Amino acid sequence: MTRAGLEAARRSAAQLDEIIPMVDDEMWETPSACAGWRVIDVLAHLAALATEAVDPPKPDPSWPANRERYHDLRVDERRDWPHARVIDEWQRSAPLQLKLLAKGQDAKIADDPVNVTGLGVYPRHLLANTMAFNVFCHVRNDMLAPDGPLPFTLPEPTDEDVGPAVEFMLAGVPQMQGEELTATVLEPLVLELTGPGATTVTVLPADLGRDALTVVPGANGSTRIRSTALDFIKWGTTRKPWRDYCEVTGDEADAARFLDRLNIV
Structure with a gap:
């Protein structure tokens, strides 16, 4: 189970709660590092995710199939909200989401498959890692300097912060892009992530027994992609160009074909 993911989610949510009172109205309106979103929109996105976790909406066939466009839809619904209303939604829903994720660690239901629309199917216990990933990624990369506009700092990330986020990302690699990404992998590719969260x-x-690529522990290939785990959160989500952060040895064309298409949401 992923109790480490739950603790990481709690820690990142608490850090965001510490930052919120320091952000004034002008800061909330500044563009974040997430294209098209203000800082308040990033918080609205996290608040919407928390609300939907505890009170899932009825599916609507008009919703975009693309997960990123779906996130845009939810943010757009909140664009005219006063800052206080967005903050209130986050502060009400995030603790409820954390309680729900804690229940998901119970051994009786921890391995139950849960479909996350547009992202794949995950064991229930791993949903804690999705919150750990989302809050960590958005706060540190989109809201806070140096990439975001907010001039505040957080403690240096640790294994306990980065590892759960990376675990979710790797679980999503075979699922989020399906055949589109599977078609780019013709030979085994070793992904070596260093520093906090190293793995x-x-x-x-894919082969005759599998119709999708798979991600397995360990190194079993001659082409190696090396990066820090912290940087993987940036380039693996296409926030930064992978070529600025990855060292590739072996067949560079094989690696580039995969890396050019990878986009973890």
Whole structure:
């Protein structure tokens, strides 16, 4: 189970709660590092995710199939809200989301499959890692300097912060882009992530027994992609160009074909 993901989610949510009172109305309106979103829109996105976790809306066929466009839709619904209303939604819904995620660690239901629309199917216990990833990624990369506009600092990220976020990202690699990404992997690709959250996995191509790529622990291939785990959160979500952060050895064309298409939401 991923109790580490739950603790990481709690820690990142608490850090965001510490930042919120320091942000004035002008700061909330500044463009974030997430294209098209103000800082308040980033918070609205996190608040919407928390609300939907505890009170899922009825599916609507008019919703965009693309998960990123769906997130835009939810943010757009909140664009005219006063800052206080967005903050209130986050402060009401995030604790409820954390309580729900804690229940999901119960051994009786922890491995139950949960469909996350547009992102794939995950064991219930891993949903804690989705919150850990979302809050960590958006706060540190989109809201706070140096990439975001807010001039505040947080403690240096640790294994306990980065590892759960990376675990969710790697679980999403075979699912989020389906055949589009699977088609780019023709030979095993070793992904070596260093620093806080360090791990090494191999991305295996589909074969006669599998119709999708798979991600397995360890190194089992001659082409290696090396990066820090912290930077993986940036380039793996296409916030930054992978070429600025990755060292590739072996077949560079094989690696580039995969890396050019990868986009973890």
